[in-house]
Amino acid sequence: SQTIHQWPATLVQPVGSPLSLECTVEGTSNPNLYWYRQAAGRGLQLLFYSVGIGQISSEVPQNLSASRPQDRQFILSSKKLLLSDSGFYLCAWSVSLYYEQYFGPGTRLTVT
């Protein structure tokens, strides 16, 4: 069966520091991968999605970037964190862009 991992589970970072969040999927090949953010008291917002290695689509211009160095690995990065980057970051995968999505456990990021 398929499994999706995210780490770390929680992270506290100072403003201006870099960020790297990692997501990996097991048990499937060539998944579509997604990064979402859920700010406190708000709905989920799609940040990036990827249909293959090196292929990244950005939904919202911001302080973040994404990369997909391997088929089942998706990385969310920032060079300098802002206070507004705080939130719950979720990685998801699907068989195809329009199929149901399966979410990871999430990373709760607090920027201080």
Place this chain on the structure above:
Amino acid sequence: DAKTTQPNSMESNEEEPVHLPCNHSTISGTDYIHWYRQLPSQGPEYVIHGLTSNVNNRMASLAIAEDRKSSTLILHRATLRDAAVYYCILRGGSEKLVFGKGTKLTVNP
């Protein structure tokens, strides 16, 4: 993606059925109706989806009105582990899942 309307909150008792409504009066012919739920401090979980006919799976049933302007997610026997925020989402061929505010379900023991 078309808009959906859900009640902010609902309550149920354990082991009783729960009917979670969703209105989507502007649904188009190609929009699928998806349901996800999010337990506290966890990522969303796919529950079920359908287009026109009622659907059943191990988690729930989805009843879709004949005119497709509304649908109901049915949990046949609520358990405490079903306490979550339930999201009704229309997908018309987009890579995005657009999450609204959903319905917060409280299950009483």
